[in-house]
Amino acid sequence: MASPDIRVQEAAFDPGAELSAFTPLAAQAGAGAVVSFTGLVRDLAGGLSRMEIEHYPGMTEKALRKIAEEATTRWELGPVLILHRYGAMAPEEPIMMVATASPRRRAAFEAADFLMDFLKSRAPFWKKESTDAGESWVEAKPEDEDALSRWR
């Protein structure tokens, strides 16, 4: 199996272009099921002017790789993609994406879900929102930490 495609980048990306590149790799690996998750900058309170993501350069790729490897030991997976941006981004822009592929649809779904749960709470990214009212760090939700218990 190919090693996971892990990218941590400042540049914007097109989720569709990523899925176009990913799908043939999945097919060639014998997968019949491809699941993708894309996270977008959302203007929750209204008036969001931008989102800034800080990360821990030395640790980030390592943490993502560990999460991807854990997924590949749990499920029969073809290629795995994890792509996460840092820096400044505007509302509605894609922040990150994961894609999984498997011979079985349940495995593809579960693996993508797993990657997202662990990425949320175990990969060193922090979001800061800028609105008319000022800047504030997004607080972690208790349910994000709780979600990890689904995978024990």
Added chain:
Amino acid sequence: MASPDIRVQEAAFDPGAELSAFTPLAAQAGAGAVVSFTGLVRDLAGGLSRMEIEHYPGMTEKALRKIAEEATTRWELGPVLILHRYGAMAPEEPIMMVATASPRRRAAFEAADFLMDFLKSRAPFWKKESTDAGESWVEAKPEDEDALSRWR
């Protein structure tokens, strides 16, 4: 909320191009989470030369629309896409795709999973595989029918 985008077509499609078109609609609808599932023709036994999908023209779109509407009543969803091909297709080609969008990632995942479970067992499509050994209709798996009980 926009009505679900339901397409039943013979023509090939590009899952990436679909995701590129879907993602901005999701963002504009206030969704922060986009999930896609793509099904590919898989050469299970080796030697698959083609897959043929028969469907029930009058019923198919109606059944897909009903499944999509059930999903939108269960979860807070932005746009919903269900695209399914019929006719002849080659190994590794995309057969079908669903995409969901929601403010919450769990809702986007669950809705896509739900759409797939119901599409598998409640939408009138039948697959026939052609190999060197001849043609054969793909048999429904008991676990596909069982999967529906997850959503009671």
Added chain:
Amino acid sequence: MQILYFAWIRERIGLPKEQVRTDATTVNELVAELAAREERYALAFSDLKAIRVALDQELSDFDAPLDGVREVAFFPPMTGG
């Protein structure tokens, strides 16, 4: 009444659809009528557990009444996705 057949049921019977006059009041009665016609019908309907039925394009049951139904479709369990 229009009757449609799909997948291997269509192949066994050798027809995608046909117009039928019937006094059957339920799907089960209709199936019995069809199966009594010819060997190929009997063969197609030999295992009802492997067959699904739709009445006017809605999935239904074999004991459902046929009152007012204009289109009956028989097919194997679906295998899309």
Added chain:
Amino acid sequence: MQILYFAWIRERIGLPKEQVRTDATTVNELVAELAAREERYALAFSDLKAIRVALDQELSDFDAPLDGVREVAFFPPMTGG
């Protein structure tokens, strides 16, 4: 030992990182030393439940030993994805 701060901890302390000489044997001892330095450190470390620690880029605990550790990072719970 290199110490890194991220997000609001970085902002409260006013530094992304610093080199520190310490005899602390656990993360807890190191935190106590830092908090004793100045008000801004005390403020940053006032609620340890809101802080996570990584030792040499692996998530760790506050009672973990610092033997051989070269890089300690303090940050709030992650909010990526």
